[in-house]
Amino acid sequence: MELLKDLEYRGLINQVTDADGLEKQLSEGQMTLYCGFDPTADSLHIGHLLTVLTLRRFQLAGHKPLALVGGATGLIGDPSGKKAERTLNEQEIVQLWSDRIKGQLSQFLDFEGESAAKAVNNFDWIGKLDIITFLRDVGKNFGLNYMLAKDSVESRITSGISFTEFSYMILQSYDFLHLYENENCRLQIGGSDQWGNITAGLELIRKSTEEEAKAFGFTIPLVTKSDGTKFGKSEGGAIWLDAEKTSPYEFYQFLINTDDRDVVKFLKYFTFLTPAEIDELEKELETAPEKRTAQKRLAEEVTKLVHGEDSLKQAIRISGALFSGEISSLSAEEIKQGFKDVPSYECKEEEISLLDLLIASKIAPSKRQGREDIQNGAIYINGERCIELDRQMTSEDRIEGQFTIIRRGKKKYFLIKY
The missing domain is CATH 1.10.240.10 (Tyrosyl-Transfer RNA Synthetase)
Known part of the structure; x- marks a missing residue:
C-alpha cells in the first residue's frame, strides 16, 4: 500500500501543510525527514512510540529518518501542552538522558543500509550560537504577533510564560532550517501539539532561503482513549x-x-x-x-x-x-516483575511458623484470624493451598531462595522476601 494511503488508513494523519506537494515529493524518490525528542526524562514512554513508529513507516517505504535528540531544546523546555513552567535540568543530566534516548531510538530505526537513519543532537549547532547571531539572524524573522497567535504560547499567556520558554519555538524552527540546509531534510513530523512549532520552522526556511522552499510539515494525532483520558x-x-x-x-x-x-x-x-x-x-x-x-x-x-x-x-x-495460580513455575526474575507492586515483607528468620509469618507480615490482623484463614483453606503458599496450622516455613518454600508468594483468598497476594 502507498505510504500516505497506509498512514491515512491507520489514522496517523492529523494535519499536513501541503498534502499534494508532499505526495509528489515522496513519489519522486527518497526524502529525508525528522522528528525531535526532547530529553525531559531518562526514557521515552509509550506516548512517544507513535511518532517513533511513524518514522519507521517512512523508513520502510524507502525514506531517510533523522532522529533528533534535543540536547539544547531540552535545556529550555517546550511550552506546548503544559500549563506551567517546566523545571530546568542541569546540562549534565540532559546530556545523560540524551544518550539514553538515542540508544532507545536505535531499537526501532535501522541505522545501516540505503535508507539508513541518522541520530542528531541539536546541541551540536544551537550550542555554538552566540546571542547576537541568534537575535540578528534568527530572531528577526519572527514577529511578536505571529508568535503570540500560536496555540503553544497563547494557551500560556494567562498562567504566565517566561522568555526562556517563549523562545523555544524559535530554537525548534532553527533546527528545521539547519537540517534543511545541511541534511537536505524536507519534512518535519510530530504530535498535533507541535503544529505551531513546525509551521514556524517552515516560515523561517521560507524567509532564510533564496530558492523556492520545498519543505513540509506533518502531524500525528495525540493518542487518547475512548473515555477521553490520555493514553500511556x-x-x-x-x-x-x-x-x-x-x-x-x-x-x-x-x-x-x-x-x-x-x-x-x-x-x-x-x-x-x-x-x-x-x-x-x-x-x-x-x-x-x-x-x-x-x-x-x-x-x-x-x-x-x-x-x-x-x-x-x-x-x-x-x-x-x-x-x-501455578506460582512455583516462575523464576525469581519473573516474580520480581509479576509482584512488583504487591505488599511485601522482608523475613530474616531461617525458619518460622506460617502463623507467625502471617502476623509479622500483616497478612492476618491477629492469630485468631490467621488460624481461621488457614483452617478455611484461604491461605496459599506459592500457589498451593495450605490447611496445616502447624506448618513451618523453611528454605523449601522459597523460590530460588529469594521469595515466597502467599495468597489470602482469591486475589490478595503478598511477597515475602529473604
Whole structure:
C-alpha cells in the first residue's frame, strides 16, 4: 500500500501543510525527514512510540529518518501542552538522558543500509550560537504577533510564560532550517501539539532561503482513549519503554487491558499488521469479544517490538501463572516483575511458623484470624493451598531462595522476601 494511503488508513494523519506537494515529493524518490525528542526524562514512554513508529513507516517505504535528540531544546523546555513552567535540568543530566534516548531510538530505526537513519543532537549547532547571531539572524524573522497567535504560547499567556520558554519555538524552527540546509531534510513530523512549532520552522526556511522552499510539515494525532483520558498512563504512572522503569510484564498487561472501543485503533497505530489482518481481528472482536483476541495480539506485537521475543514469552508466562495460580513455575526474575507492586515483607528468620509469618507480615490482623484463614483453606503458599496450622516455613518454600508468594483468598497476594 502507498505510504500516505497506509498512514491515512491507520489514522496517523492529523494535519499536513501541503498534502499534494508532499505526495509528489515522496513519489519522486527518497526524502529525508525528522522528528525531535526532547530529553525531559531518562526514557521515552509509550506516548512517544507513535511518532517513533511513524518514522519507521517512512523508513520502510524507502525514506531517510533523522532522529533528533534535543540536547539544547531540552535545556529550555517546550511550552506546548503544559500549563506551567517546566523545571530546568542541569546540562549534565540532559546530556545523560540524551544518550539514553538515542540508544532507545536505535531499537526501532535501522541505522545501516540505503535508507539508513541518522541520530542528531541539536546541541551540536544551537550550542555554538552566540546571542547576537541568534537575535540578528534568527530572531528577526519572527514577529511578536505571529508568535503570540500560536496555540503553544497563547494557551500560556494567562498562567504566565517566561522568555526562556517563549523562545523555544524559535530554537525548534532553527533546527528545521539547519537540517534543511545541511541534511537536505524536507519534512518535519510530530504530535498535533507541535503544529505551531513546525509551521514556524517552515516560515523561517521560507524567509532564510533564496530558492523556492520545498519543505513540509506533518502531524500525528495525540493518542487518547475512548473515555477521553490520555493514553500511556497507569495507576503506577507513565508506561515507559525502559524495561527497568516499566517491566515487560507491566507493559504487556497495560496493552492487554485495552478497552474494546480502542483496540482496533491501537492495532492500526502501533503494529505493522496488514489491513487484512486487522480487519479479521476486528470481526472476531465483534463476534467473540470475550476471547479478547485483538487485545492479545496487540499486547504480543507491541511488547515484542519494544522488548523482544524472550521478554514477550516471559510476560506471557507470568500472566499464565498468575491466572492459573501455578506460582512455583516462575523464576525469581519473573516474580520480581509479576509482584512488583504487591505488599511485601522482608523475613530474616531461617525458619518460622506460617502463623507467625502471617502476623509479622500483616497478612492476618491477629492469630485468631490467621488460624481461621488457614483452617478455611484461604491461605496459599506459592500457589498451593495450605490447611496445616502447624506448618513451618523453611528454605523449601522459597523460590530460588529469594521469595515466597502467599495468597489470602482469591486475589490478595503478598511477597515475602529473604
